[in-house]
Amino acid sequence: xxxxxxxxxxxxxxxxxxxxxxxxxxxxxxxxxxxxxxxxxxxxxxxxxxxxxxxxxxxxxxxxxxxxxxxxxxxxxxxxxxxxxxxxxxxxxxxxxxxxxxxxxxxxxxxxx
DNA sequence: AGTATGACATAGC
DNA sequence: AGCTATGCCATAC
Numbered sequence: 001x002x003x004x005x006x007x008x009x010x011x012x013x014x015x016x017x018x019x020x021x022x023x024x025x026x027x028x029x030x031x032x033x034x035x036x037x038x039x040x041x042x043x044x045x046x047x048x049x050x051x052x053x054x055x056x057x058x059x060x061x062x063x064x065x066x067x068x069x070x071x072x073x074x075x076x077x078x079x080x081x082x083x084x085x086x087x088x089x090x091x092x093x094x095x096x097x098x099x100x101x102x103x104x105x106x107x108x109x110x111x112x113x
Numbered sequence: 114a115g116t117a118t119g120a121c122a123t124a125g126c
Numbered sequence: 127a128g129c130t131a132t133g134c135c136a137t138a139c
Contacts, residue, residue, distance in 0.1 A: 024122050
């Protein structure tokens with residue numbers, strides 16, 4: 001069974017509005033921090049139920065090959081969700097990185113890191 | 114059935 | 127401090 005994939009899908013789906021998570025984060029939550037690749041692979045095969053646009057790499061932006069409709073669209077999507085963007089064109093992970101599956105529907109006043 | 118590749122991340126040098 | 131090498135699970139050929 002797709003244990004890992006299912007976990008990744010579930011985690012990605014649990015990402016609250018206005019928040020983003022990194023591949024390593026989901027990978028760690030999936031059971032192994034090295035599953036980062038699998039997370040990307042899972043997103044690739046992820047159905048429309050998974051907000052893959054909320055999943056970003058360590059850079060705070062999408063991967064090198066994640067532009068089905070363009071980076072601008074991605075940025076607009078996150079911006080529309082309330083995710084602040086840096087001048088670098090990347091998401092402000094230090095301000096909107098997902099805390100974890102236990103902080104989904106909680107006060108987002110939680111200071112990350 | 115086995116091999117190769119892949120939307121990343123971490124560690125070592 | 128930046129680059130190289132390795133690891134992982136699943137999918138595709």
